[in-house]
Amino acid sequence: MTHASTSTSVPIATDGFVLHDEDRAAIANERDHYPHPQAASIEALKIVQKRHGWVPDAAIEAIARELGVPPASVEGVATFYSLIFRQPVGRHVILICDSSSCFLTDYEALRDAFFAHLGIGFGQTTPDGRFTLLPVCCLGACDRGPALMIGDDTYGPVTPEEIPSLLEAYA
């Protein structure tokens, strides 16, 4: 393998990970929007994450190769941004807004109700792999606080009583 030499010095496994053809094409398309391919790093990570649910170590090097930038730079970006997941997450990621306007409209009660209902805290995934809970910066839905996102969907205001019915749509 051409990358065997790096595997001894860098804790990144490269074996077995191949970018999907569609993802390679999507990354190439993004790259064309910018004067430098590095600019497509974040989008490339999001493209890989969309397919795999998260970004495994091996994908970092694959993206770096695809864009012609150092793996350390892609890794640096991947660990900086909160919406890039570097470990497996559930099928549905729940982002609960914990910023001031939701705080003022009883976010903490909603958060605690989620903890109790799912039996997990922030940064954890339910044992059945269905949900991961994370806090998120102000969602720009302050007129509907407390607000949250499940996958791509935004909800608010949400009361603790509504949690079971809200989650039904997400198998």
Place this chain on the structure above:
Amino acid sequence: MSRILQDRDERRPETHPLTFRLNDDGTPVMLDDYREQQGYASVERAFRDLTSKTLIDELKTANLRGRGGGGFSAGLKWSLTMQGEGIPRGYIVCNADEMEPGTFKDRLLLEQQPHLLIEGMILAGFANNAYQGYIFMRGEYVDAARTVQRALDEARAAGWLGRDVAGSGWDFDIALHTGAGRYICGEETALINSLEGKRANPRAKPPFPGQSGAWGKPTVVNNVETLCNVPSVVLHGANWYQGLSQGKSSDGGTKLYGVSGKVKRPGLWELPMGTTGNELMERAGGMRDGHTLKTWLPGGGSTGFLLPEHLELALDFDTIGNAGSRLGTGLIAVVADDQSVVSLARNLEEFFSRESCGWCTPCRDGLPWSVKLLQALEAGEGERGDIDLLESLAVDLGPGRTFCAHAPGAAMPMASAIHYFRDEFERGVTRGQGKAHADPIPVGSV
């Protein structure tokens, strides 16, 4: 999914340039509808009648001030962009990374009126001799991203973007860039780093982005709402725009104001710049039954607390600044009498601490420290000296100590909370002075 809480009857072209086209049902105004309502007319006027210089002069006279929270004159910013012979054409970057706690105005414009933003960006490109625009949108605005992408495709197909824009012989295009979280991306130089595919650490200034920004080229970064104001200035002129504030403020134009917290009718309204807090609270129907107002933040988590009597002030940059706070984004968050200011300050500082990029020491180390102190005070386990320590931290986090405004933004609500509600903080002090907090580390011991 943000909604404007004014009926279409009230929103007229002559008084509500940002929202008069919005549909009452919240569906986006796409190209055909937009064109029928003066859409892109300002671009036609600019190509016909204006130069870069005359457009920028018009904007300066209009006194359009940055709606992202800084309040810096947009015309002045544009006049400082390097352009001319031998200088490469650069970029217009729209800051659509709306994450300021309590702020939900750009979401409305992005989701419902994407062509107004595109029109504003074309004018910015024309005035600043840029060849490419980027809309840097936070990753969580999924619906907005879809709508804006559709609008970009429509505009390109109709000749408003791409080669030879509207037969002018001038090329300009716009791409949508979506982010992946982190509040710091809203800081303009951090945003540029993020756009370049790097970690979103701010950059040292100078050079300013107008001199050397994205990929080393002149770059203008403006907020969504700021750019959405430009078409009406260009179409109707600076005097008309000045008049929109109806003498309530020396600032021109209207503002997308909003209210969140325990009010009866939280939402958004387009009102003359300088509308008072009382008028805005009236729109919001006042506090919910059983609650009275204790304090409020005028425009986001990085603005200072004000008291109920300050609601009589005009909500503009200078007036709120003179009252010791900042207008910020102009969307107020209200705190009810039964809500703890100490807890809210703790929540705010947890936010700023988590969102610090970690580049500058006061911010990286000072914010977690302030969180620790606030948690202790909230739990009634504070030590004598903790409040003074918080005040001293607020000074160390203040302007001039860090590369960007993140730390000063974090210091402002904390310092003002202590200033106005010191008794609440003091109730959390139940212990004598402990060594860990009090003694500075002796020089040479580390």
